[in-house]
Amino acid sequence: MSLKENFFTDPFKFDESLYSPGDKEVIEKQVPTTRKELWGYYLYYNGDNGLPIFSYITNLMLYLPYNAGFDPTSPTPNTPCNQNDNTKPCNVYFGSGSVPVTSLSLYIQAIGFVIQFLLFTTFGALADYGRWNVRILFIATIIACATQIIPMAFQDASSWPAMMAITIIASISYGTTLVFYAAAFPTLTYNLPIVRAARASNMPEEEVALVTEKWLNHVSTISTTWSNIGLLLVTGSLTAIAQAPYGESIIGNYPIFNNIGTAFCGAFWVANAIWYFIWIPKERVGPPLPKETNVLTVGWISLFRAVREARRLKYAFLYIIAYFMFSDGVSTINSLLGTTLLNLVTGIASILGCVVLLWFQKLVGLSTKWALMIILGATALIPLWGTFGIGFTTWGIHTKTELWLVFFWSGFATAPVYAWQQTMLAELTPKGKAGLFFGLFGVANKASSWIGPLVIGAITNVTNNVWDGWPFVLALFVIPMIMIFFIDENQARIDIAEYDRIEADAEAAAAQGTYSPETYSPEKAISEKL
Template identity: 30%
Template structure:
């Protein structure tokens, strides 16, 4: 495939006024404008620079980055390190305050202005972290689709994550639990920020794959129909999402196997603070892994062009205009916002389920670092198997992303149902160590594919060229859901005194969300997204309606964007 077909006539981007000219600047020949079907995969907005072709080393460096930003430190072990400090500092509420250390039962500590259970403190801290993320992501995501500076967003969040992970080496005493709280909250923000904007890069990577570009050209020439190209495009997005998750899982197994050896050497059951020090070392170790895995992506990522700034707009004001335009025309994107609602509530269900189960798991295994590591290995090995099975099935039968997501949602509901069983008895329902081994396996095979499939689904229902804004918006919604769910669950626990009671709320929430997912129409969403972009071209870029809605020119699927 000739790369020249995807070059623009100027490094400054192709402007709307050039609609009547082909890619090389000559007049458009009769029949060179193609059908409206290709228009559905295009954007009428001008971009800054040339479209890139995804290279193999760029793609694999993107995969490798996920191994480092898998959340081993800031997401998996930081909560154990912090929660361990809370329990060591807390007291048994059955006795006068501060007189008896926490045992195997309930544990309390004064935090956020009053005496609270440790479970409640964890849920509230998660909620605060997610609320802060919502503000930051909305601010950054609103202007990230303009220019070519976007990779710096991931870089800044990544470096912050490294710093926080290393800082855990200085927080090993129970009296430092407030510092631990700050590190945990900041660590979550950095981890989720890096993950959000790293993920937002994948629609562009998939779109610029050589085979997808070839299919785009064939669609323009009328050699294939829209359904054929749609399948190529859909499978490319899912392949990137699924393979990245698979590579991450395999990489994590190697990382955790090395960690198991480290823990065998440093954990001494006869030393009182050995486990606490080990948890801090694990967080720092995760930062070292992250540095090694992130370096290739920072080196080989191509700076893909974003949208040009609209007339009379600067980077200081474009974010406000972007948000205003999105809010003003959001009713046009009915399918996008329907899925946004599903993503909010089903994400709320899953995020809170994982948090509640992790809290129960930490209590049952008494925060033993080696046990937690082996449980994590169990879960990650299972998730590698799970995402591999999901992808092979989808690829063989060309199953739509929505259908795969519905299957995934069913298994999320099964987790909630199992937690409900433990409300009235303790033989089953996340009360025993064996259940957490089984949970890690089940979660890995049947539930973890959600994190790949749901992202692929986002890419199918958002306007082209607006991925960073809408991925930030979906991330905010995901974090807001994690802000709402933990607070509701915390209130349920405080009111009922039963840590399993939130599963009833989560089961109902998940069931309603799954039902709503049936009504999301991807084909209708594509048409709504194209209309949204045409409206922006008219209202923001001041194009004539005929220019904004014109089919793309052969040689560049975006027409104006090339």
């Protein structure tokens, strides 16, 4: 299969005779996706690449309180912390007492998780109705970009409390943009002209599913590739800026570079994000909120209904559990490897990984399920290799050569995880429930992001050997792979079709004022069908 057939196939220009009009209704009652909307979607992710959250903002959050802190073990009150040894204890005054600087990041994660859990659970389902998805994404983007630019004002150590607040807000708003950006992905893809033509034609359902799956994978992978292109562009630009003369050295050797870095990322995001909001069609509107709900209750009502009907959507919930585990594995690998200038290597490898796997999937006709399992298996090679380091000292991620290889492979294998994980969820999600399930996805991601590093820290404290934690990370990939293996994609489509039918009947009954949970429960519908 040629490169043109893989990456430059035009979903807006195709042989319409292959998708002869039929008598079926297009499932998504939306306007067709436009070329500008699709490119706006890609560009948005180019700016929303996460670099400042995981590097410059984090650096500032550690640097400022560390310089404002004191050594609690010193007999002299308010002795400054040892700037040359960050292993020495360092506290900052907090409330009526003091806390270790190293604990601040844990507080930030805990506060951020609780708030995001409430936000995603309460408002995640709103993405499925009206214009709420684009509105929430727009507001979250403004806040996220602002929190990346504002730290330019925080250069004095005494401003660390403000920086802590900004870090929490930045983390929450960034996480919100990821959830609502992803929630727009199924609707955007289903309404590509080529996909609409297939879904409205007389093609067999199996062929329609293949066309839809192909373009879900394509859009998800290309958007993830653009995110990594943005990461590479920003990292390369800031690496060049770091060489600029400043004082007696270069600016990259001074703390102010972190302020410049996060502001640069914020401005880059603004320049890329604005086009999506300009180009998204005004007619891209979901159905109105159900009559028995409002803005504050729709999320919880939708969640309770989905959980109650988990038997009909068992594969979607099984996948979310699997995602909880392997997402934790990815977060733990990133935590163990850390972030360095090797980010440039990882960025290039990430782009190659997405492109190569998309080409390979289309070449051999892999389903989303098997493509994701291959990706997880490839990523699992990292903790497997690290496990060898328990019994060996000359290999098993011990040498510089291995570290370079691991960083390259981490980018090559891990980046596609972000693309195919959301495609898999989109295929297991009922019509019009993307906001709800991607909100649950976001909760699972945030909940899992701290468990792995915490367990690794506990293992290391007991054994005094960080390599002893690699088997645990390996298990975070092996177990989800087994779970995903048992997901039956064909049966999932049948379950979703039945779920959609029941929901449609319930919505029609609600519009007529005859709806009751007992009448339109899945169990009753199934028993009647049997």
